[in-house]
Amino acid sequence: MPETNTSEHDLSELTTPEVEAILDAEDAALDERGSLTSDFVYQVRERIGEDDADGVLDLVEDLKPADVADLIEQLGEEDTKSFIRLVGAELPAGALAELEDGARDTVIDALTTEQLAEAVTELDTDEAAFVLEDMTQEDRDEVLAEMPIADRLAVRAALEYGEETAGRIMQRDVFAAPGYWNVGQIIDRLRSAERLPETFYDVYVVDPTYKIIGLVPLSRFVKAKRDTKIENLIEDEPVIIDAGMDQEEVAYLFEKYNLISAPVIDEGRRLVGMITVDDVVEIVHSEADEDMLALAGINDDNSINVPIRKVARSRFVWLLVNLGTAILASVVIGIFDGTIEQMVALAILMPIVASMGGNAGTQTMTVAVRNLSTRTLTAATAVRAVYKETAVSALNGVAFAVLMGAAAALWYLLLAGQSAADAWALGGVLAAAMIINMLCAGLAGILIPLALDRAGQDPAVSSAVFVTTVTDIVGFSAFLGLAAVFLVG
Amino acid sequence: MPETNTSEHDLSELTTPEVEAILDAEDAALDERGSLTSDFVYQVRERIGEDDADGVLDLVEDLKPADVADLIEQLGEEDTKSFIRLVGAELPAGALAELEDGARDTVIDALTTEQLAEAVTELDTDEAAFVLEDMTQEDRDEVLAEMPIADRLAVRAALEYGEETAGRIMQRDVFAAPGYWNVGQIIDRLRSAERLPETFYDVYVVDPTYKIIGLVPLSRFVKAKRDTKIENLIEDEPVIIDAGMDQEEVAYLFEKYNLISAPVIDEGRRLVGMITVDDVVEIVHSEADEDMLALAGINDDNSINVPIRKVARSRFVWLLVNLGTAILASVVIGIFDGTIEQMVALAILMPIVASMGGNAGTQTMTVAVRNLSTRTLTAATAVRAVYKETAVSALNGVAFAVLMGAAAALWYLLLAGQSAADAWALGGVLAAAMIINMLCAGLAGILIPLALDRAGQDPAVSSAVFVTTVTDIVGFSAFLGLAAVFLVG
Structure with a gap:
C-alpha cells in the first residue's frame, strides 16, 4: 500500500473501515489530546451564523456534556446567546454544571426560566445548588418554583449550608444499610429500591440511630458471599466529614487518604449525605490554581468569559x-x-x-x-x-x-x-x-x-x-x- | 453544668463518655483539620531521642499510612534515620508511596534491602514502580531480586513504560467480563476468583479479543437482576486511555469527564490495566503546583526534605x-x-x-x-x-x-x-x-x-x-x- 497522508489520499485504494477512519478523523470534534478542535468550533460558529438550528444540533448531539461546556466557553458571549436560542431545551443539563462562572452566567441569562428549571431538575442536588448559588434570590426563587417539590426541597436544603462547605457539595441521596443485614438482603434491597443515588462506591453501614459504623467498598461487597453480615466486611476506621467543614479541608482529606467517597454527618452525628471524589478533583484543581493566581495578584475570576x-x-x-x-x-x-x-x-x-x-x-x-x-x-x-x-x-x-x-x-x-x-x-x-x-x-x-x-x-x-x-x-x-x-x- | 474548657476541667462532674472524649482529644495525633499536631510530632521525637522503640511504635501504630508519611516528612533527616532503625519492618508499606521524594530517599537508604523488598511487595504495582523508579539500576535490581517472582515481573513490566505515562501509573490487575455473561455469572465468578484487584469501581466488558466494549459501574451492576446480560448495562461510550499517554493528559480526561476509573489499552488496543481516580488526584495537584513553582523559577523538587x-x-x-x-x-x-x-x-x-x-x-x-x-x-x-x-x-x-x-x-x-x-x-x-x-x-x-x-x-x-x-x-x-x-x- 502506498504511503497515505490525510490531506491527499486515494479513497478507492483503501478498504471501507480505513475510509471510515479517515473520514471520522477529519470530522472529529476532539483532537488526540481530547480537546475540541478549532475546526469544529469554527463549524459550529458558522452554523450559528447561518441560524441553522438543525445543523448545530447535528454537530453537538454526540458530544458529552463536558465537551458542550468547553464549546460554549470558546464561543464568546454573542455566539453563546445565539447557540442557546438555537439549541434551547436540547442543551444537556450536565453542561451547565461544567461551565466556568462567566460562561454560565451568559447561558443562564439566555435560557428561559422553564428551560433552566428543567435542566436543574435533571442535575444532582449538589450540582443544582452550584448552578443556582450565584443567582439573585428573586431569580432563584422563580426557577425553584418551576421545579418538582422533592427536588425543590432538596436544593433549598443544600443552599442552607454555606458556600464552599461539605454540606453544599454533598449529595443527599445515600445508600445505607444496618450492620446486621447480610449481603444477600442488601442486594435484594438494591434491586428493588427506588430513590438510590445514581452512582455510589461504598455501602454505608449505620447503627439504628443512623450513625456511621463503617464503609464497605462495593468491590469488597460484590466479592462477599450472600450470607455474610455487612458489618463483618468493614475494615478500616472510616473518614467522616462534618457538614460544616470547608471544602478545602474536604479535598485535603480525600487526597491524603485516597478516598473515593465519604459520608457526611450533621451536628447530631447522623448521616445526611455523601461526597464523591469527582467533586473533589475540581476543588483540588481550583484551590491550587487560586494560590497561583493570588500570588500574581489575581483574586477574582479572570477566565476568558468574564467581561x-x-x-x-x-x-x-x-x-x-x-x-x-x-x-x-x-x-x-x-x-x-x-x-x-x-x-x-x-x-x-x-x-x-x-x-x-x-x-x-x-x-x-x-x-x-x-x-x-x-x-x-x-x-x-x-x-x-x-x-x-x-x-x-x-x-x-x-x-x-x-x-x-x-x-x-x-x-x-x-x-x-x-x-x-x-x-x-x-x-x-x-x-x-x-x-x-x-x-x-x-x-x-x-x-x-x-x-x-x-x-x-x-x-x-x-x-x-x-x-x-x-x-x-x-x-x-x-x-x-x-x-x-x-x-x- | 458549669462551663468547661479543656485545660482545667473537673473530671468528676462529667459522664464517662465525656471524660473519654476529653482524654482522647488531649492525646490526639491529629488536630480538627486532620493534620498531625506539633505536640504529637514532638512526643515522637522525644521517644526517638530516648531510643525507645516500643514507645515510638505505641504512638504510631494507630496512624494511617498517609499520616505516618506526614510524620516522617516533619522529622528531618537525622530523626527519620533513627525512626526507621527503631520501627524497621513495622513501617506500613503504604507510607512509602505517600512520601515526598526527599523524605522517601532518606527512608529507602535507611531500610535494609530485605525490608524494602518486603514493603514494595505489599504495594500495588503502580506504587511499587513509583517507589523504585528513582533508584539506581543496581540498587533496584537488588530489591527486585528479593521479591516474589510474580510481583517482580509485574513491577519490571511497569518500569518498561516511560515515567509519567499511563502505563506507569496503571494497575495491572483488572476485572473484565465477556459481554454475553449475565450478572449472576459475574457475581459467582467474583466470589471465587483469586487474582482480583483489591479495589475496583467498574466491571470492564470485553470482546473475545480482549478489546473494551464498555464499562458498567459497580453501583449499576449491583442494582441489576441476576439474569441481565452485562453488555445490556453499558450506557455511555467509555473513555479509554492509551498506555503511552502522558499522565497530564490522563488527569485532564479524568477531570473533564468526572471519571473514577478508566481502562488502559496497549498498541494492539487490548486491555492491559486500569487507572483509578486516587492516583489522578495527586497528579492534578502536583501539575498545578508545578506550574505555580515554575512561574517563580523553581523547576526542581524544593520540598522541605531536599538538602x-x-x-x-x-x-x-x-x-x-x-x-x-x-x-x-x-x-x-x-x-x-x-x-x-x-x-x-x-x-x-x-x-x-x-x-x-x-x-x-x-x-x-x-x-x-x-x-x-x-x-x-x-x-x-x-x-x-x-x-x-x-x-x-x-x-x-x-x-x-x-x-x-x-x-x-x-x-x-x-x-x-x-x-x-x-x-x-x-x-x-x-x-x-x-x-x-x-x-x-x-x-x-x-x-x-x-x-x-x-x-x-x-x-x-x-x-x-x-x-x-x-x-x-x-x-x-x-x-x-x-x-x-x-x-x-
Missing part, C-alpha cells in the same frame, strides 16, 4: 497596592539623590540589586506558600524551614555577590576608565548590598507567609506585596546607603 | 538567567546616563514605570498560563484573549498614567519647587511611559505564553523571564528616552 471591565477592575486593586510599594521605593531612592548626582553609575546598577532580591524572595515565598498549602510547612517544621531558607539565600547571595561585584568592578575599570581603587570599591559595595538584600529576601520570603498563615490570613493573597516591599527597600537603601558612606562621601 | 545545597543549586540557575535580564536593563539605563546626570528625578521615578509594567505583565501571564493549562485558551479563543488582555492593559495603563503623572507633577511642583511647565512635562513623560509599558506588558503577558505553547514549550517554565525582560527594557527606555527628548535636550 473586560470586570477583569480590569479586579486587577486595578492589586496594581494600586503595588504602586504604593513602588512609590515607597522611590522615596528611598529620593533620600540619596545627592549621592546619585555625584555618581550616575549607582542609578545604573541599583535595579540589579533590587531585582535579584525580588526574584530570590519570590522563589522562597512561592515554595513557602506551596508547602503551607500541602501542610509540610507546619509548626513542627517551621524552624527547620527558616534555617534552610536562610542558608540557601546566604549561599546564593554570596555566589551572586562575587559574580556581580567582580563584573561591575571590571566593567568600570576597563570600559569606563575609572581608577582601580574606585572600581573595586564600587564592586565591593555592590557585592555587600547584594548579600544583604538576598539574605533579607530569603527571610522575608519564608517569615511573611508563615506570619500571615499564623494570623489566619491566606498567605497566597498578600505575601507577594510585602516581600517585594522588603526587597525593594532593602535593596535600594543598602546599595545607595553603602555607596554614600564608602564611595561618595 | 540545602541541592535547593540552592536549583534556584541558582533561574537567578542567573534573571541576572542576565537585570544587566540588560542596566545597559539600557546606561545609554541614558547623560540624561540622568542632568535630572536625577528620572532615576527616582524610573523604577515605578518598570515595576508597574512588571506587575501588570505578571498578572496577564499568570492568567494565560492557567488558561492554557485548563485549555480554555485555545486556537479558537486566542484572538479574543489577546484583544481582551490588550483592552484590560490599556484601561489600567491610562488609569495609572493619569494617577501617577499627576502625582509626580504635583510633587515636583509643590515639594521640589520646580516650575509648573517643567513639573507638568515630567508628569506627562511619566504618564506616556506608563501607558506604553503597561500596554507592552499586557501584550507580552499573553503573546509570550501563547508562542511558547505553540512551540511545544511549557509556558509556565520560561514565560516569566521573557515578560520581565520586555517590561524592564520597555519601561526604562520609554521613560528615559522620552525624557531625553522632551525634558533634558
